[in-house]
Amino acid sequence: MSERTLVLVKPDGVRRGVVGEVVSRIERKGLTLVALELRTLARETAEAHYEEHSSKPFFGELVEFITGGPLVAMVVEGPRAIEAFRALAGATDPVSATPGTIRGDFALEIGENIVHGSDSTYSAEREIKLFFPELG
Ligand code: GDP
Ligand code: MG
Secondary structure, three states: OEEEEEEEEOHHHHHHOOHHHHHHHHHHHOOEEEEEEEEOOOHHHHHHHOHHHOOOOOHHHHHHHHOOOOEEEEEEEEEOHHHHHHHHHOOOOOOOOOEOEHHHHHOOEOOEOOEEEOOOHHHHHHHHHHHOHHHO
16 A cells, blocks of 8 residues: 655755755655655745644744745655655654654754655645645
């Protein structure tokens, strides 16, 4: 049983030049790329993407950051792809993230933690629809 997840290389990851590294880790794991696009998010898309965090004190900062430069959006497919990519990404706080994970290897700040991966089948479906409506 295959599933799909939305992966973002956030603007810090693009700026740092680790897009290839992230794609390489996804491919090495055996996951498949279904869609991939470089784009700069409109504020409304960013707010919709992070709507579950809209009441958090860091929401404004989060939206500014994610719209602040181009990002790479991907749809990634494979068996338990959601959980598999979250494992590759590592913990949200990159200082706690295990070395060997993307965040554990490339980041230090929670607000600039390189990648996003959907956290459930519900989120994946919602986020894929938001970024790649043509795949629906
Ligand atoms: P994720 O699913 O691991 O990405 O983490 P969450 O869904 O909890 O949070 C979404 C994103 O918001 C994280 O990846 C962080 O980049 C950012 N974030 C979470 N907590 C904080 C915080 O306390 N401060 C700031 N500036 N950003 C945060
Ligand atoms: Mg999340």
